[in-house]
Amino acid sequence: MSAPQPDDRYVAKLESAIEEIWDIAQRMGIDPYPVHFELVPSTIMYEFGAYGLPGRFSHWSRGKAYYRMKTEYDYGLSKIYELVVNTNPSYAFLMEQNDLLQNEVVVAHVLGHCDFFKHNVYFRSTPGNMIDKVSVNADRIRKYEYDHGTDEVERFLDAVLAIEEHVDPNTFIKRETDAEREERLRAGEQPQQRSSEYDDLWGLEKRGQQEEDERPRPRRRFPPEPEKDLLLFMAEHAPALEPWQRDILLIVREEMLYFLPQARTKVINEGHASYWHSRIIREMNLTDAEFTAFAQMHAGVLAPQRMRINPYHLGYSILEDIERRWDNPTEEEIAKFGRQPGQGRAKLMEVRETESDISLLRNYLTKELVEDLDLYLYQKDGDEWVIVEKNWEKVRDGIIASMTNFGAPYITIEDADFNGNTELLLRHHYEGQPLDLPYAEKTLEYVYHIWGRPVHIETVFEGRPVRLSYNGEKHSHALLDRTERH
Amino acid sequence: MNPSNRSTISQHDWSLHRKGAIDQERHKKKIREAIKKNLADIVSEESIILSDGKKVIKVPIRSLEEYRFRYDPGRQQHSGQGNGKSKVGDVVATEPRPGQGKGQGEAGDQPGVDYYEAEVTLDELAAMIFEDLGLPFLEEKKQAEMETETVRFTDIRKVGPMANLDKKRTIMENMKRNAAHGDPTFHDIRNEDLRFKTWEPTIRYQSNAVILAMMDTSGSMGDFEKYIARSFYFWMVRFLRTKYNNVKIVFISHHTEAKEVTEEEFFTHGESGGTQVSSAYELALQIIQERFNPDDWNIYPFHFSDGDNLPWDNERCVALVEKLMELCNIFGYGEIREGHYRSSSTLMSAYGKIQDPKFIAVTISDKSEVYPALRRFFATRDAAGIPVSAP
Numbered sequence: 001m002s003a004p005q006p007d008d009r010y011v012a013k014l015e016s017a018i019e020e021i022w023d024i025a026q027r028m029g030i031d032p033y034p035v036h037f038e039l040v041p042s043t044i045m046y047e048f049g050a051y052g053l054p055g056r057f058s059h060w061s062r063g064k065a066y067y068r069m070k071t072e073y074d075y076g077l078s079k080i081y082e083l084v085v086n087t088n089p090s091y092a093f094l095m096e097q098n099d100l101l102q103n104e105v106v107v108a109h110v111l112g113h114c115d116f117f118k119h120n121v122y123f124r125s126t127p128g129n130m131i132d133k134v135s136v137n138a139d140r141i142r143k144y145e146y147d148h149g150t151d152e153v154e155r156f157l158d159a160v161l162a163i164e165e166h167v168d169p170n171t172f173i174k175r176e177t178d179a180e181r182e183e184r185l186r187a188g189e190q191p192q193q194r195s196s197e198y199d200d201l202w203g204l205e206k207r208g209q210q211e212e213d214e215r216p217r218p219r220r221r222f223p224p225e226p227e228k229d230l231l232l233f234m235a236e237h238a239p240a241l242e243p244w245q246r247d248i249l250l251i252v253r254e255e256m257l258y259f260l261p262q263a264r265t266k267v268i269n270e271g272h273a274s275y276w277h278s279r280i281i282r283e284m285n286l287t288d289a290e291f292t293a294f295a296q297m298h299a300g301v302l303a304p305q306r307m308r309i310n311p312y313h314l315g316y317s318i319l320e321d322i323e324r325r326w327d328n329p330t331e332e333e334i335a336k337f338g339r340q341p342g343q344g345r346a347k348l349m350e351v352r353e354t355e356s357d358i359s360l361l362r363n364y365l366t367k368e369l370v371e372d373l374d375l376y377l378y379q380k381d382g383d384e385w386v387i388v389e390k391n392w393e394k395v396r397d398g399i400i401a402s403m404t405n406f407g408a409p410y411i412t413i414e415d416a417d418f419n420g421n422t423e424l425l426l427r428h429h430y431e432g433q434p435l436d437l438p439y440a441e442k443t444l445e446y447v448y449h450i451w452g453r454p455v456h457i458e459t460v461f462e463g464r465p466v467r468l469s470y471n472g473e474k475h476s477h478a479l480l481d482r483t484e485r486h
Numbered sequence: 487m488n489p490s491n492r493s494t495i496s497q498h499d500w501s502l503h504r505k506g507a508i509d510q511e512r513h514k515k516k517i518r519e520a521i522k523k524n525l526a527d528i529v530s531e532e533s534i535i536l537s538d539g540k541k542v543i544k545v546p547i548r549s550l551e552e553y554r555f556r557y558d559p560g561r562q563q564h565s566g567q568g569n570g571k572s573k574v575g576d577v578v579a580t581e582p583r584p585g586q587g588k589g590q591g592e593a594g595d596q597p598g599v600d601y602y603e604a605e606v607t608l609d610e611l612a613a614m615i616f617e618d619l620g621l622p623f624l625e626e627k628k629q630a631e632m633e634t635e636t637v638r639f640t641d642i643r644k645v646g647p648m649a650n651l652d653k654k655r656t657i658m659e660n661m662k663r664n665a666a667h668g669d670p671t672f673h674d675i676r677n678e679d680l681r682f683k684t685w686e687p688t689i690r691y692q693s694n695a696v697i698l699a700m701m702d703t704s705g706s707m708g709d710f711e712k713y714i715a716r717s718f719y720f721w722m723v724r725f726l727r728t729k730y731n732n733v734k735i736v737f738i739s740h741h742t743e744a745k746e747v748t749e750e751e752f753f754t755h756g757e758s759g760g761t762q763v764s765s766a767y768e769l770a771l772q773i774i775q776e777r778f779n780p781d782d783w784n785i786y787p788f789h790f791s792d793g794d795n796l797p798w799d800n801e802r803c804v805a806l807v808e809k810l811m812e813l814c815n816i817f818g819y820g821e822i823r824e825g826h827y828r829s830s831s832t833l834m835s836a837y838g839k840i841q842d843p844k845f846i847a848v849t850i851s852d853k854s855e856v857y858p859a860l861r862r863f864f865a866t867r868d869a870a871g872i873p874v875s876a877p
Contacts, residue, residue, distance in 0.1 A: 015495050022492055039497040047506030060516050061552055063509030070506075096497075162554050304567040306578045313567070374568035378578050380560045385579040387572055388563065399565045409555050433557045442553035457555075 010100065011039065017104045024283045025111045029345065030276060032114030034089040037107065045095050046070045049080050052259060054091075055135035057142075057251070059157055081301070082106040086117040086262065088128040101290050105297055108280040112273030119353050120269075122261040130258050137251045144244045156245055159446035160231070160252045165408045167253050168229035169260045181224065226412035226427065230447075231256070233413050239422055240452040249450070263406045267357040271315015274302060275348070278316075307385070309375065309399065317373055318364050323348055361400050367392045375399070401431070409435055411457070424451045428459035435459050437468070444470040513550075517604040520550055522614055529615060529860070530717050530853035534608070544603040545611070612724040615857070619725070619864035639683045646682025655681040695784040696734040697726065698773065700766045702791035704741035705758040711822040715790035716753055717856050718820060722788070723749070725864070736773055740766035742796075746773065763795045763833065767806035771813075780813045788818040788863070793831025800836040807837070811844050818863045819847040 018037065025032070040048075048054050050066035072078040081102065085091040092110040094103050117123050127133060145153045176184070227233045235241075235249035262269070281294055302313045325333070327344035334340075355363065370392035377389035377398040389395055404410070410429040418425040424447065428435055440457060447455045447470075454471040458480065465480040521528060528534065528545055566578055642655060660679040661672055699722070701715050726733040737752035738744055741759045744766040770787050778785055787810055795803065811817050821834050837847055848859045 011495065011497060018493055018495060034491060035493045037493060037495040039495070041500055043506065044500045044503060047503075050506060058505065058509050058512070060509060060513040063506065063511065063513035064550070066506035067510045067513065162552070165554070304569075306566045306568065307564070309565050309567055374570045374572050375565060376568060376572055376574075377563045377565055379563050380581075383581040384577045385564075385581075387566075387568075387574050387576045387578060390572070390574050395565065398563050402563075402565060409557060411555055428555070433563075434561050436556050436558040439551075439553050439556055442551070443555050446553065 013100055014039075014094075014103055014107075017100070018107050020284065021104065021108050021111065021280055024280050025108070025115075025276065028276075028279060028283070029349070030111065030115040031118060032090070032111045033087075033118050035084075035092050035110060035114055036089055037092050037094055037110075039096050040093050041096050042073060043070065045080055045083060045093055046073060048083050048093060053085060053131060053134050053255075055131060055138055056255070057134070057138040057157075059161065060154070061161065082110055084110050084113045084117075085131060086113075086123060086126060086258075087130055088118075090114045090117065091131065101286075101293055102297060104284070105277055105281055105294060108277035109273045111280070112276035113269060115276070116265070116269050116272045116352055119349075120261075120265060121354055122265055122356055126258060126261060134255060137255065140247065141251065144248070148242075148244065153244075153248075155449065156248055157252075159449040160249055162443050162446040163230050163450075164252050164256050165406060166228070166230035166411055167232065167256050167260070169257070169264070169406075222416050223413060226414055228410075228412050229253070230411070230413060230426075233416070234450050237416055238451050241450070245450075260406065264356045264358070264403075267311040267315040267318075268352070268355055268360045269315070270312045271317075271319045272348075272352050274298075274312050274316040275319045304373070307378075314373070315360075317369060318360060319348060319351070321366070321369055322351060322364055357403050358400055361396060361403075365396050365399075370395050401433075404431075409433070409459075414458070418456060421453070423454040423456065426455070426457040428457060430460040434461055437461065440468055441470065441475050444468060444475070448472055516550060517606070518610075518614065521545055521604065521606065521611070525615055526854045526857040528611070529721060529857040530714070534611070542605050542607055544605055550604070608724065612721065615721060615860065616725040616864065619861065637685045639685045641684045641686070642681050643684045644678070644681065646684055650683045652681045652683045694734070694782060695726075695786060696736060696778050697722070698736050698738060698770045698785065698787040699723075699752065700738045700740065700744075700770065700787065700789040701752065702741070702761055702763070702766075702789075703739045703755065703757040704761040704794070706761060706794040707792050707822075708824070710824045711790075711792045714822045714850050714853070714856060715820070717853075718790065718850075718859060719753070719788075721856075721860055722864075725860075734778075738766050738769055738773075740769070744769040761791065761795050762799050763789070763791060764799050764802045764806055767803060767810060770810060771806065774810075774813055785814040786816055786818070787814055788820070790820045790822060791833070792823065793821045793833045795831070795833040797832055800833050803833060804836050804839065807840065807845065808842075811842055814844070816844050816846060816863075819845070820859060820863075821847065821849045823849055823851045 014037075046069045047066055049069055050062050056062075069078070069080070073080070081095070081098070083093040090110075090113075092107075092114075094106055098106065117126075141153065141157075223233065231249050231253040235246045235253070238246075241249075278298060286294065302310065302316055304310055304313050323344035325344075326339065326347035327342055329337075329339040329341060351360065351364075375392075375395050376387045377395055378385050379388045380386075389398060410431070411426050412429065413424065414427045415425040416422065426447070440459070444455050444457060454469060456467050456469045458465060458467045460466070467478045467480055469476045469478070524545075531545070534545075568576070642652060656675070656679055657672055659681055660675050661670055663676075663679060664670055664673065699719055701719070703712070707715075723735060726735065735749070737747050737749055739747050739752055739755065739757070740761075740763070741757045742762040742765060746769065747755070766789065767787075774780065774785060807817055807819075819837060821831060823831070834847065834849070837845070846863055848855075848862055850856060850859055
């Protein structure tokens with residue numbers, strides 16, 4: 001590596017700066033996990049950026065991402081300042097090439113993230129030793145490559161990664177196992193003792209149940225309820241998979257479940273970290289020149305972008321707005337909500353514990369903010385991308401819609417014995433945004449590779465329900481009659 | 487929290503850590519595989535043929551997209567942020583128009599059909615296209631002007647790249663050194679034990695070859711015909727210049743008269759008028775007689791035409807082709823007929839009589855047929871003239 005290694009004096013200075021930053025942070029009331037900082041060269045930084053975690057399994061798509069990120073960095077188009085791994089203790093990677101002030105800002109920013117990881121409810125079930133887990137996973141995949149050939153494993157990984165985001169993120173809700181379900185059905189579903197004025201509602205369900213019972217019994221549905229977790233379901237029920245293939249499905253799922261809380265708290269997490277780095281740096285004794293350099297860096301990170309929303313900027317702006325509104329409530333807010341002045345910081349601490357991006361935007365992205373930040377929705381019109389919406393509620397809802405299910409279409413397994421022939425039927429739950437059909441067809445080929453039997457997906461295209469199918473050889477489309485759908 | 491255990495800092499030597507680079511190689515390898523699969527399309531890709539002097543070209547590759555269930559980006563609403571004065575109807579971005587920037591013409595205006603563009607150099611691409619092809623019927627001739635380089639491992643040294651480590655000799659050295667201290671086993675391996683295989687380039691002399699590239703530039707050769715001939719010769723020239731150090735190429739363009747032209751003129755100039763193919767063959771014979779003695783040279787005449795020859799000239803052409811074949815290793819004739827509905831030309835039917843395996847004729851009626859044509863012409867053959875690498 002030809003990059004200049006920071007000398008020991010640099011490391012010593014940084015070390016004492018880290019102590020100072022910790023002192024300020026704790027004095028101001030944030031409570032991060034302990035952090036291990038590692039100084040790395042830029043190539044390593046971009047590698048970790050491409051893989052998401054150090055030591056993760058190999059795949060060509062990561063090589064592609066790595067190459068893209070590194071090229072963008074080499075040409076000065078983009079820069080990663082920091083990379084934090086949510087473990088306890090947390091790991092943070094600092095770039096050797098950054099100057100001392102830059103890395104001080106990064107350290108302050110990292111403490112914000114680690115405070116968020118420790119306290120936000122969505123990270124409650126994240127394992128604290130993910131770095132160890134991914135490296136064990138990588139070892140297993142390497143062994144499978146050795147046993148079954150790199151190409152074979154790669155083809156399977158290609159297929160699994162194509163649907164990797166289709167897992168069920170609601171890990172708080174304990175799943176009912178098949179055995180438990182059998183047990184519950186056998187017990188006759190005796191409703192528990194209920195006592196409220198709404199008890200009669202349960203009776204309605206029973207009446208419906210009776211009518212249902214009189215009809216000819218349809219064949220037993222499998223899965224009994226639409227299944228959101230494609231990876232788990234296929235790992236358990238795909239007809240013809242080898243054990244190593246089921247393991248790969250579960251590995252990819254496990255790692256995805258680690259990343260999902262980060263995906264659903266991107267705006268609030270970056271906002272929180274940016275809020276705290278700016279508050280902490282203000283408390284440090286910077287020279288004027290240093291402060292100018294800091295202000296430039298801060299402005300660069302928070303710069304708004306025309307084609308996408310910068311999560312740092314949006315999160316930071318919302319949190320500052322919350323602080324202001326809870327520090328200086330209006331007459332109305334005092335009268336209506338009993339809000340006491342000077343509660344800004346306390347409110348921020350509450351928000352960081354309980355909100356995700358979607359709830360943050362729903363609860364705190366106000367009309368004034370949408371207008372101040374000049375947020376809009378735009379759409380393609382011929383060769384041009386044109387602003388189509390400025391109404392604040394529609395803009396807010398549009399941003400939230402793009403975050404729903406992490407920006408991926410919501411897809412469930414409807415029937416794993418479709419046509420009575422162990423074919424797999426997926427459903428895209430259409431909410432006004434059409435699927436990219438060429439992409440969907442290619443992805444169906446991957447699903448087929450995993451399931452091993454014909455696969456179908458139902459969606460809506462140009463207002464009409466359609467079913468795309470792939471049987472291992474060719475694709476077909478069918479327009480569906482509404483009545484044909486179950 | 488106790489300040490001492492709330493944070494630590496460290497710095498390691500990462501210079502041997504190459505995971506990202508290794509997976510990047512894997513990605514590159516997949517790009518090469520994908521390119522190979524699509525060579526028929528890529529060979530006649532306009533942006534490549536017309537990229538004069540450009541070293542790096544962009545090749546669209548569909549199979550390296552990371553497909554997933556996603557919303558149609560062209561029909562989806564996206565969010566962005568303005569400078570405070572944005573209003574409905576403002577244009578935030580414009581798609582690159584077809585022909586500008588993007589390699590593929592239609593790429594811009596087809597929603598959802600965007601693909602990964604790999605960057606490869608022309609030489610890499612040429613090497614892939616001609617990987618298993620060679621010059622057919624190459625004969626040993628007297629004059630040894632052409633040289634090719636080969637590599638042979640001939641020697642052992644104490645330093646060298648790890649990949650060339652000679653493990654057997656290294657173990658022997660280690661045991662020898664240990665034996666000197668009274669313990670002749672394999673242990674405690676040190677740098678001084680390492681032995682590396684090393685190579686020397688050896689120069690092998692081969693026979694000479696000259697290509698007589700002939701092309702019809704008459705008025706009946708439309709844009710399509712010229713483009714096909716041009717892409718064929720484009721790759722042929724690349725091929726010869728990458729695979730051999732010293733191949734001569736003579737460019738002859740003809741309509742009713744033939745003349746020798748430079749490479750640049752050959753590819754860029756268009757003429758008009760009728761066609762008299764025999765004029766080119768006569769000039770070729772003349773050039774052979776004057777400059778390329780068949781005793782010294784392997785001679786490869788190639789001719790591209792649309793076949794619209796003056797009818798009374800056809801018999802003469804057949805006679806000249808047969809005369810040329812006596813002097814040459816092969817004679818390649820490529821007829822470019824746009825659209826399959828057109829029957830083959832009178833010239834082609836006249837050539838039908840020629841039985842010699844040295845005579846190779848192909849008809850190209852579509853861009854995608856350039857690549858198979860290249861493979862037919864340059865297939866390496868066994869002694870009987872049967873192609874070894876099937877087209």
